[in-house]
Amino acid sequence: MTIDNIIELLNNKMPKNAIWLGWSIGGLIASRFALHYPKNILAIISVASSPCFIAKKNWPGITKCTVYRFYKNLKTNYYETLHTFLTLQQRNLINSIELKKIIYSQNKPSIKLLIEGLKIICSVDLRLEITYIKVPVLRIYGAMDSLVPKKISSILDDKCPDTYSVIIEKAAHTPFISHQKEFCTILLNFKKLLLKY
Known part of the structure; x- marks a missing residue:
C-alpha cells in the first residue's frame, strides 16, 4: 500500500471539511491528502511529523x-x-504504563504492514510540495524528539x-501522552483561530 493508495481510501471514508490530526507518519499522510484534495479538508494538525523523515543535506531527520x-x-x-x-518517549510514568497496557493488549501488526510503513517513511519527501498546501496547518513538536527534530x-x-x-518543552515523540493538558490546550486554541477565518 502506497501513500497515494491510503489517501484514496481515506477520501472515500472521511467526512468532508474536517480538521485532520496526524501523528508521525499520519502527519505525512494528512499533508499528502491536503495536496490532493484541498477542498475536502478544513485544516491539518501535524504532530511530531515531518514532510521528510530522512536526513538530507540541510535537512534534519533520521538516517535510513x-x-x-x-x-x-x-x-x-x-x-x-x-x-x-x-520508555524513551515518556516522562510521565503513569501515562506510559497505561499506554503500554493498551498496546500490549492488541494483536501485533503484520510484517507486511511494517514494511509498507517503512517504505513510506524512507521514500516520501514532500518538502517542495508542502509549500502548496492551501489550508491552515498547525505543527506540534516535542523539544526532545530524536525522530523529528524541532529544528524542522x-x-x-x-x-x-x-x-x-x-514546540512543547520536555516532550518527545508522543507529546499527546506526556503533556496531555498542554497538548489539548494547543488544539483548542487552534480551533478558536480557525473560527476567525
Missing part, C-alpha cells in the same frame, strides 16, 4: 539505517522494541504560508 534497525527490531522482538521506544519547525515556518508551529 536507524529506520531499518527499528524495523528489524520490531520484526524480531515487537513488544520489547515498543517497550524501549515508549523554523524551516517550515519560513517556507509555508498559514503555518503555526508549537
Whole structure:
C-alpha cells in the first residue's frame, strides 16, 4: 500500500471539511491528502511529523539505517522494541504504563504492514510540495524528539504560508501522552483561530 493508495481510501471514508490530526507518519499522510484534495479538508494538525523523515543535506531527520534497525527490531522482538521506544518517549510514568497496557493488549501488526510503513517513511519527501498546501496547518513538536527534530519547525515556518508551529518543552515523540493538558490546550486554541477565518 502506497501513500497515494491510503489517501484514496481515506477520501472515500472521511467526512468532508474536517480538521485532520496526524501523528508521525499520519502527519505525512494528512499533508499528502491536503495536496490532493484541498477542498475536502478544513485544516491539518501535524504532530511530531515531518514532510521528510530522512536526513538530507540541510535537512534534519533520521538516517535510513536507524529506520531499518527499528524495523528489524520490531520484526524480531515487537513488544520489547515498543517497550524501549515508549520508555524513551515518556516522562510521565503513569501515562506510559497505561499506554503500554493498551498496546500490549492488541494483536501485533503484520510484517507486511511494517514494511509498507517503512517504505513510506524512507521514500516520501514532500518538502517542495508542502509549500502548496492551501489550508491552515498547525505543527506540534516535542523539544526532545530524536525522530523529528524541532529544528524542522523554523524551516517550515519560513517556507509555508498559514503555518503555526508549537514546540512543547520536555516532550518527545508522543507529546499527546506526556503533556496531555498542554497538548489539548494547543488544539483548542487552534480551533478558536480557525473560527476567525
